[in-house]
Amino acid sequence: MNIIDRRPNPKGKSLANRQRFIERAKKEVKDAITDALKKRKLGDVDGGEKVSIPTRGISEPVFRTSSRGGKREQVLPGNKKFISGDQIERPSGGGGGGGRGEASAEDGGEQDAFEFMLSKEEFLDLLFEDLELPNLTKTKLKVSETMQLTRAGYAHEGTPANFSIRRTMRNSMARRISLHRPSPSEIEAMEQELKALEESGDTEGAAKLRLELETAVMRTKRFAYIDPVDVRYNRFDRIPKPNTQAVMFCLMDVSGSMTEAMKDLAKRFFLLLHVFLVRRYKTVDLVFIRHTSNAQEVDEETFFHSRETGGTIVSTALEEMMKVVQARYSPDNWNIYAAQASDGDNYSEDSDRCSQLLGGELLPLTQYFAYIEVGAEATLRHGFPSPPTDLWRTYATIAPQHENFAMRKVADPSQIYPVFHDLFSKDRADA
Amino acid sequence: MPDTKLNSIVGDDKILFTGPEWDFEKLRVVYDAIEDIAINEMGLDVYPNQIEVITSEQMLDAYASVGLPLMYRHWSFGKHFAREETLYRRGYQGLAYEIVINSSPCISYIMEENSMAMQTLVTAHAAFGHNHFFKNNFLFRQWTDAGGILDYLTFARDFVAHAEESYGADEVERTLDAAHALMSHGVHRYTRRPKLNLFEEQQREQDRRQFAEENFDDIWRTAQLAQATASIDEKAAEREIAAIRQKLGLPEENILYFLEKRAPRLAPWQRELVRITRHISQYFYPQKQTKMMNEGCATFVHYEIIHRLHEKGLISDGTLLEIMHSHTSVVSQPEFDDQRYNGINPYALGFAMMNDIKRICLNPTQEDRDWFPDFAGNGDAYGTLRYAWANFRDESFVLQYLSPRVMRDFRMFKMIDDAEADAIVIDAIHEERGYKEIRRSLARQYDLSRHEPDIQVRDVDLAGDRCLVLSHTVHDGILLDEGSARAVLENLSQLWHYGIRLEEVDVTTDRVLKTHEVSARH
Incomplete structure (x- = not known):
């Protein structure tokens, strides 16, 4: 058995479907919104809107049997006083009287209005859909004074405040690996091994290892841990921001x-x-x-x-x-x-x-x-x-x-x- | 907890959890306890379980895509989402505690808002009740491939997305709209279908794209052929046409299948879309036929398991009461004159019948022995039920197992409403001479083929204008709803492109009662 926590998964999986639905019913929805606007206080515009649209454009037809005519039989629960052979007057509303009740209730095809909530964003988008602020171009040209600092990659030079440790260390590590600079732990391991060899009296092996150790130490001295070529600084650009x-x-x-x-x-x-x-x-x-x-x-x-x-x-x-x-x-x-x-x-x-x-x-x-x-x-x-x-x-x-x-x-x-x-x-x- | 005193009789230490809060550890412990009862005591046989915890928003999402974890995009799912969301937010409707998917592993979604007691109920209900039913019922075994469905849905979603990119979202939407309208007529009811194989599906789809047009010109060919032969010898031509009709597989009850294979002017990608909707419809077909049994099975299983957990002292009295509160509201059956009445509650009837089978097995009366000689008093309730779960669907289950006792408990009666008569007649009630009639009639009520109109592709006017002829077999004089029939035909003509005629034929007299027609589109 597996228990999986799906709660962190993105929600709003139906959002795309919802947008399609609204797109399809757009005309009806817009009419409904304009209607709603006439009736209610505009102060409520901030909230969502309940709209009710005719089902015409959004019906999903299926073949189904008519609720009238024909001969129907049905088994119902909850008999109280009927006995076999009783005749009951047909309830007004014609044949059926809830006959095949399940079938017609399920598809909802007989409802003539479909009601749902629009979110605030959807409502406003539709409300102002084909509206645009006049002279917006001019605005952009005219008011673009404010400058904002934006990240713009890395530079070789810069102030210490902008020093990028992460990038510098990355470069440093790449260089150290490619040049086979021994790490301190490797040297330490060699020293210990050497000590062990010396104690055991294996002079030949010790001499060989000592030579290796010297080379290693020399390499660490020759190749710096951090070299000036590694150093990077965060770079910022000033870019003009349209005034908002x-x-x-x-x-x-x-x-x-x-x-x-x-x-x-x-x-x-x-x-x-x-x-x-x-x-x-x-x-x-x-x-x-x-x-x-x-x-x-x-x-x-x-x-x-x-x-x-x-x-x-x-x-x-x-x-x-x-x-x-x-x-x-x-x-x-x-x-x-x-x-x-x-x-x-x-x-x-x-x-x-x-x-x-x-x-x-x-x-x-x-x-x-x-x-x-x-x-x-x-x-x-x-x-x-x-x-x-x-x-x-x-x-x-x-x-x-x-x-x-x-x-x-x-x-x-x-x-x-x-x-x-x-x-x-x-x-x-x-x- | 106020109930600890009572529980101290059986020993507090065994209780698996207290309080409403749940966490993953508790879920696991409870699952193990339930599994022990389900497998070892009840003998259930289930797919491996996968329990996924989701939020209420995600539950709404799942609702909107017909309960499947993946689905292609279509506006109608958005519409359902909008409706469910509105109902939920305004408090008209609660959300289901769980959704379970017929797949292997069997995925059960449970909501984070549930209390631990509810999670226990849901685990027993979905992960064992529904799961066992999915794995063992003959319809599911025959018609759906639990192992392949998730892969297939992924393929379907990607294909639709790809088609939208290549051919435009509007075109795809039009095709899907049309296919959706015919979805309930896109199932094979009688023949067995091979299992889905994702690789083959993809391969086949590619082949289809490659050899697109050549394969589907039967109808064109026959039209020419028929014209040619008609001039020489009428009888021979008729024979020819009959042979071709047979080759086309007419009459065909699966309208979507017919369109996919034979519609002359569909692009290959449209055929694939039709095929996808057809497969999904087929996947749900067993669920439609076993709604009552499936829910009954799950409800019966959770009821038994919860009581066993309580008997073993694994859950507290408080937990039991909370679960029973929920259980009771699920299986309540409003009477026919109640405002809340909306048909017979499948949970209520299923649970009542299965509980009654258990009673008949263990503790039968003389009446039960008369009615059910083959299993009354056999002492093996779970075995009898497992057999029923595996080998019946709603219709046959009612016909076989509905006992006089349940009919009396529900106070069932049968009425006949004949439009030609002046009044509604009560034909039978829950009494000695009515039992059989009520049982027969209720079984018919669960028969899908009587529930959904029986419509078939009868003919294509091969020699003429390629008009598609459908026929609706009319039972008891009940015709199709005019408006919706017309709308569906309009949709159908999106796929067929030529004229369509739908004849409503009375089943006994063979008389055509009504004809709907849609002309060709150009």
Whole structure:
């Protein structure tokens, strides 16, 4: 008998099969995900997702007998009151009534939905499958300042700190073996043997051995244990590393005109963008800037949940963002992304200042700036769009000159993902 | 442990383990004790055992590849994995304590989460119960080659991987999908098959690749031949066609075999894929036919062994109770009107029948003597059971050994549900005049050939458009499920490439009740 511990064996043997399965059901799974997105809070995006897909594309048909018609007999356990010859009314649901119950239950062919869990990675991969960050090429060229030391083999020269004992000893040993340098234990053995011979009085043998011993000792002196040619040092190269940190600015109007529903829309968009960035960059910092007639940097909780009163001056938020960038996020080291959400209200005198700040100063620094105008549903639903808002008009003048600026209107949670998809779709990134 | 006091009667020192934790040393000691009972007292004959400890994730993996340790890649295994995983993670379903593989050495997977008591149970159940059944039952001896299966699976996995590289994963997937759909019609039911030999398999596969097309043009040739002869003499042509039909081996019940040998437009690698699925299906065929006996045998063996271990004072009362708790839930049989009812539990019926055989051997009543004169009271329970395990399958086992006592215990009754009649009729119950009828009917329920639709390749339209004609023999007016039949035929046409007609023929009247058709694909 043999007991083998297989626990250290790699698990996830079915992973490849699982990927194939998801690949096959991709269309259905994607539909299910988009559906799920509409229904649930995006805050849950971090977890996996339970999806339920129709079995159409993934059924494994086999010949099986129909569950209706024909004459069936069956033996069942647990008789309580029947006697031979009893007639029972057929349960509704037609012939069979569980006839051949085993056969139809086993293959599961009659289920019309197949439910399973997607892991977080699978979920996000599918969610963002055909999306790409815009201007990524530029990012790489622009921000590749950080240098990293990487191992790059061995060198003959170097500082003692980089001395490679392992490699040196390897060379030394190879040389010693090839030159037949006697090892200390061999010499010791010869000395002992010599002593034994001398004691036994075998002068002839002793003389011969002594000669051998002398040769051996001479060899050990002639061939050094470690020779300068053995010595090696670890070599390091400095190679430039693409910068993998990003900061995401969330700007939002929190004045009285922004309703909870609007904030919720904005929040969904921000979260989607955040998850998307997290997949791309090692670290993503978040900066929340809210504004009414003045702007301040706040924490996430305050950002989404506290309400302020006052007018609306958008430029204050842009100024605040500029300040934060200058203080903490040098564009040389950080990829800067920004998303602004507003209902479009702005103090009309502020428009010039806004376009100047955004077009002149902020956009050149950022990788991408998205403006989302969250509208009350009524204004967009009736087929007669309300006239463009102040902020929309202002930004619309800047948009054509800047590729890294995008603006969209969103009125309903179900539009969030399509809009997001539209903004970051690969075609666009290539353009 | 609270039970030590009781055990002190027989002597604490003999107890092999206490507490739930297991380690390899304990496993070994318990294995030796079990082996002693199994071999020397029960007379079991087993393949060498290999016990492998795995984690629950690995158990899920094993589930998904139909319980085999190696398998080629296919999306359907991923689908099963996804389902099992979901059910397991949400707590709808526990995992099996073990999976055992019919191979030599016989591999039993046991989970690390099991307590030592459970490991004891599993060792007795799988490593001796199932193992003995695998080694001795005539179906397994005839149909499967325990020594060669692991090698063959390795070959299959590598071949599929290689085919994917050479011909594209999509093409391979399409072929496998189609072959999988016909898997239950890819077994030889009656003739004996030679044992698998890995070297020959590889050699044959190579030969096939080399002489690919030449060997399989029978159908082309006959088509021309038939046309030629038809013009001269119709009768002679008919004879000719009949001769060729015989040469093609028609009718053929093993659809996959027929496709592998005769499908005109399959590439050699596709034939090999068909062959692989066919072999795997064949490997599982005995298991399908002996599910109830196999589980019954394993359950009976563990029950006996555990009690012997306890009698000898080798396990504590607490361990016995823990094991019996698990045993009881395994052999529970919900009644037909219970929500949990899902057919007759093979563990329950198998165990009950085997336990009853033991009772009949050792302590028969007059009824038992009337029903089972050849072994009632013979005093050799294990010998009688070993004979039954070796020479029967579920159907014949029920027909031969189901006793009135078990029918009464299960309170079995037989009902007839005829779509033409107004009501369901209770035809027989567990009483003197019903026993025989119930036994006969239950045996038929276990007859695979009635369980799975009986479909054969009947003909190929040799003179015409090479349309493949299948026939389904309809018993009791039960037709095929329309939707799934259509889907399978679509799959089949991936392999056959020409039109296919499936006729459902009533077994008594020979009347064609229904026809399904799929046109040729181009």
